[in-house]
Amino acid sequence: MTDKRYWLWLQMCLGEGAKFKEILEDFGSVEKLYESNILEWKMSPALNPSQIERLSKHTLKDTKKIIDECESNSWTIITYDDERYPERLREIINPPAVLYVDGSFEDFESLAAIAIVGTRKASTYALKAAHIMAKGFAHCGGAVVSGGALGVDSAAHKGALEAGGKTYAVLGCGFGTRYLDENEDLRNHIKLSGGALITEYPPHAPATKYTFPMRNRIISGLSLGVLVVEAGEKSGSLITANYAAEQNRDIFAIPASIFDSNFLGTNLLINDGAIVATSPSVLVCTYAERYETLSAQDILSVKELAQIGDKHKENTPKSDQIAFDKMPQDRAKRVQITGRVLDLPPKEKTVYEALDEELLGIEAITEKTKMNLSDVLSSLTLLEMKGLVISASGKRYKLR
DSSP: OOOHHHHHHHHHHHOTTOOOHHHHHHHSSHHHHHHSOHHHHHHOTTOOHHHHHHHTTOOGGGGHHHHHHHHHHTOEEEETTSTTSOHHHHTSSSOOSEEEEEEOOTTGGGSOEEEEEOOSSOOHHHHHHHHHHHHHHHHTTOEEEEOOOTTHHHHHHHHHHHTTOOEEEEOSSOTTOOOOGGGHHHHHHHHHTTOEEEESSOTTOOOOTTHHHHHHHHHHHTSSEEEEOSOOSSOHHHHHHHHHHHTTOEEEEOOOOTTOGGGHHHHHHHHTTOEEOSSHHHHHHHHTTTOTTOOGGGOOOHHHHHHTTOTTGGGOOGGGSOOGGGHHHHHHHHHHHHHHHHTSOHHHHHHHHHOOSSOEEHHHHHHHHTOOHHHHHHHHHHHHHTTSEEEETTTEEEEO
16 A cells, blocks of 8 residues: 555645546556656646646645544545555545544455435425435435534434444535534534544535535445435435446435425436435345345335334324425425524524423433533523424423
């Protein structure tokens, strides 16, 4: 295996998403590329002037800061020629020269991995569909890959975790960057449950509108197929689906209301030949024969999966049930609630983040928040007045 400094240098010079395979084929290896002089670089048809300029600006010494930062935080650096580098990802046109991993990634290659993606501003239907599909696939031994964002991504990660499975979040920024603080607990849970956070961006690289579309090729590249749950006609999820098509991956889609424009992209995928996924069994049966770690015998129906862990199902009001004609209103309410949550005072926000869609007793809330009882009760009262929390008998509370 090549000294990782060479690969870090290559990524530093060419940038994330660069197609370096042709360049290395021309020079023989990344070390030989580094050791070549500027005249040899100019003679290569694989390099353009701007790339040559960047190659001449950096040396191996420039990689020391990155290596030290990763070692001090126990972040793993996996280079393109490392045996831990996933073969599925290595075969795409523009694989990352370097992956940064926080968590466990050793056995990933043996797992049947499916990417589940969709909009951040998801409807209740989309969130439940993503959760159930991920939960059912993970229950059978599959792994779920997504982007760690709000909405469908979070629902997919949580579904896999609820089934006791492994899930992997591919981030559009470097480790150590302040990004999406409200999902920090979810990211920690992913790592503690045997999964990992993955990025090609060096430590502290910020998230931008360009980094997320670029990271989508890694989400699909790591996976056998991509399940699009909810996507408009122009969305990041369709970018992932396009990458999947280029990478010869399977594309699955959740069918939904023809009256909601937010599902237009999903339904267009079906029109173009995507596999219709109405239950996790569709995903499992597609790959069960190829992967020993995936068991078709453990397939559960959507109804069975919905009942697992749903201790208060009998108390669920009818208004919580899915209605296709109410999806746009539901989505608008969710966006409005997200804005109000961001403006909450610290104590109220802490209590809000401790709650879920399942009813939780006051003792459990106090334990999770590490706050005193009077502060918890006053915060719950204020949250209920603001329409963010619902209370039930026995001093139990859940998110609205």
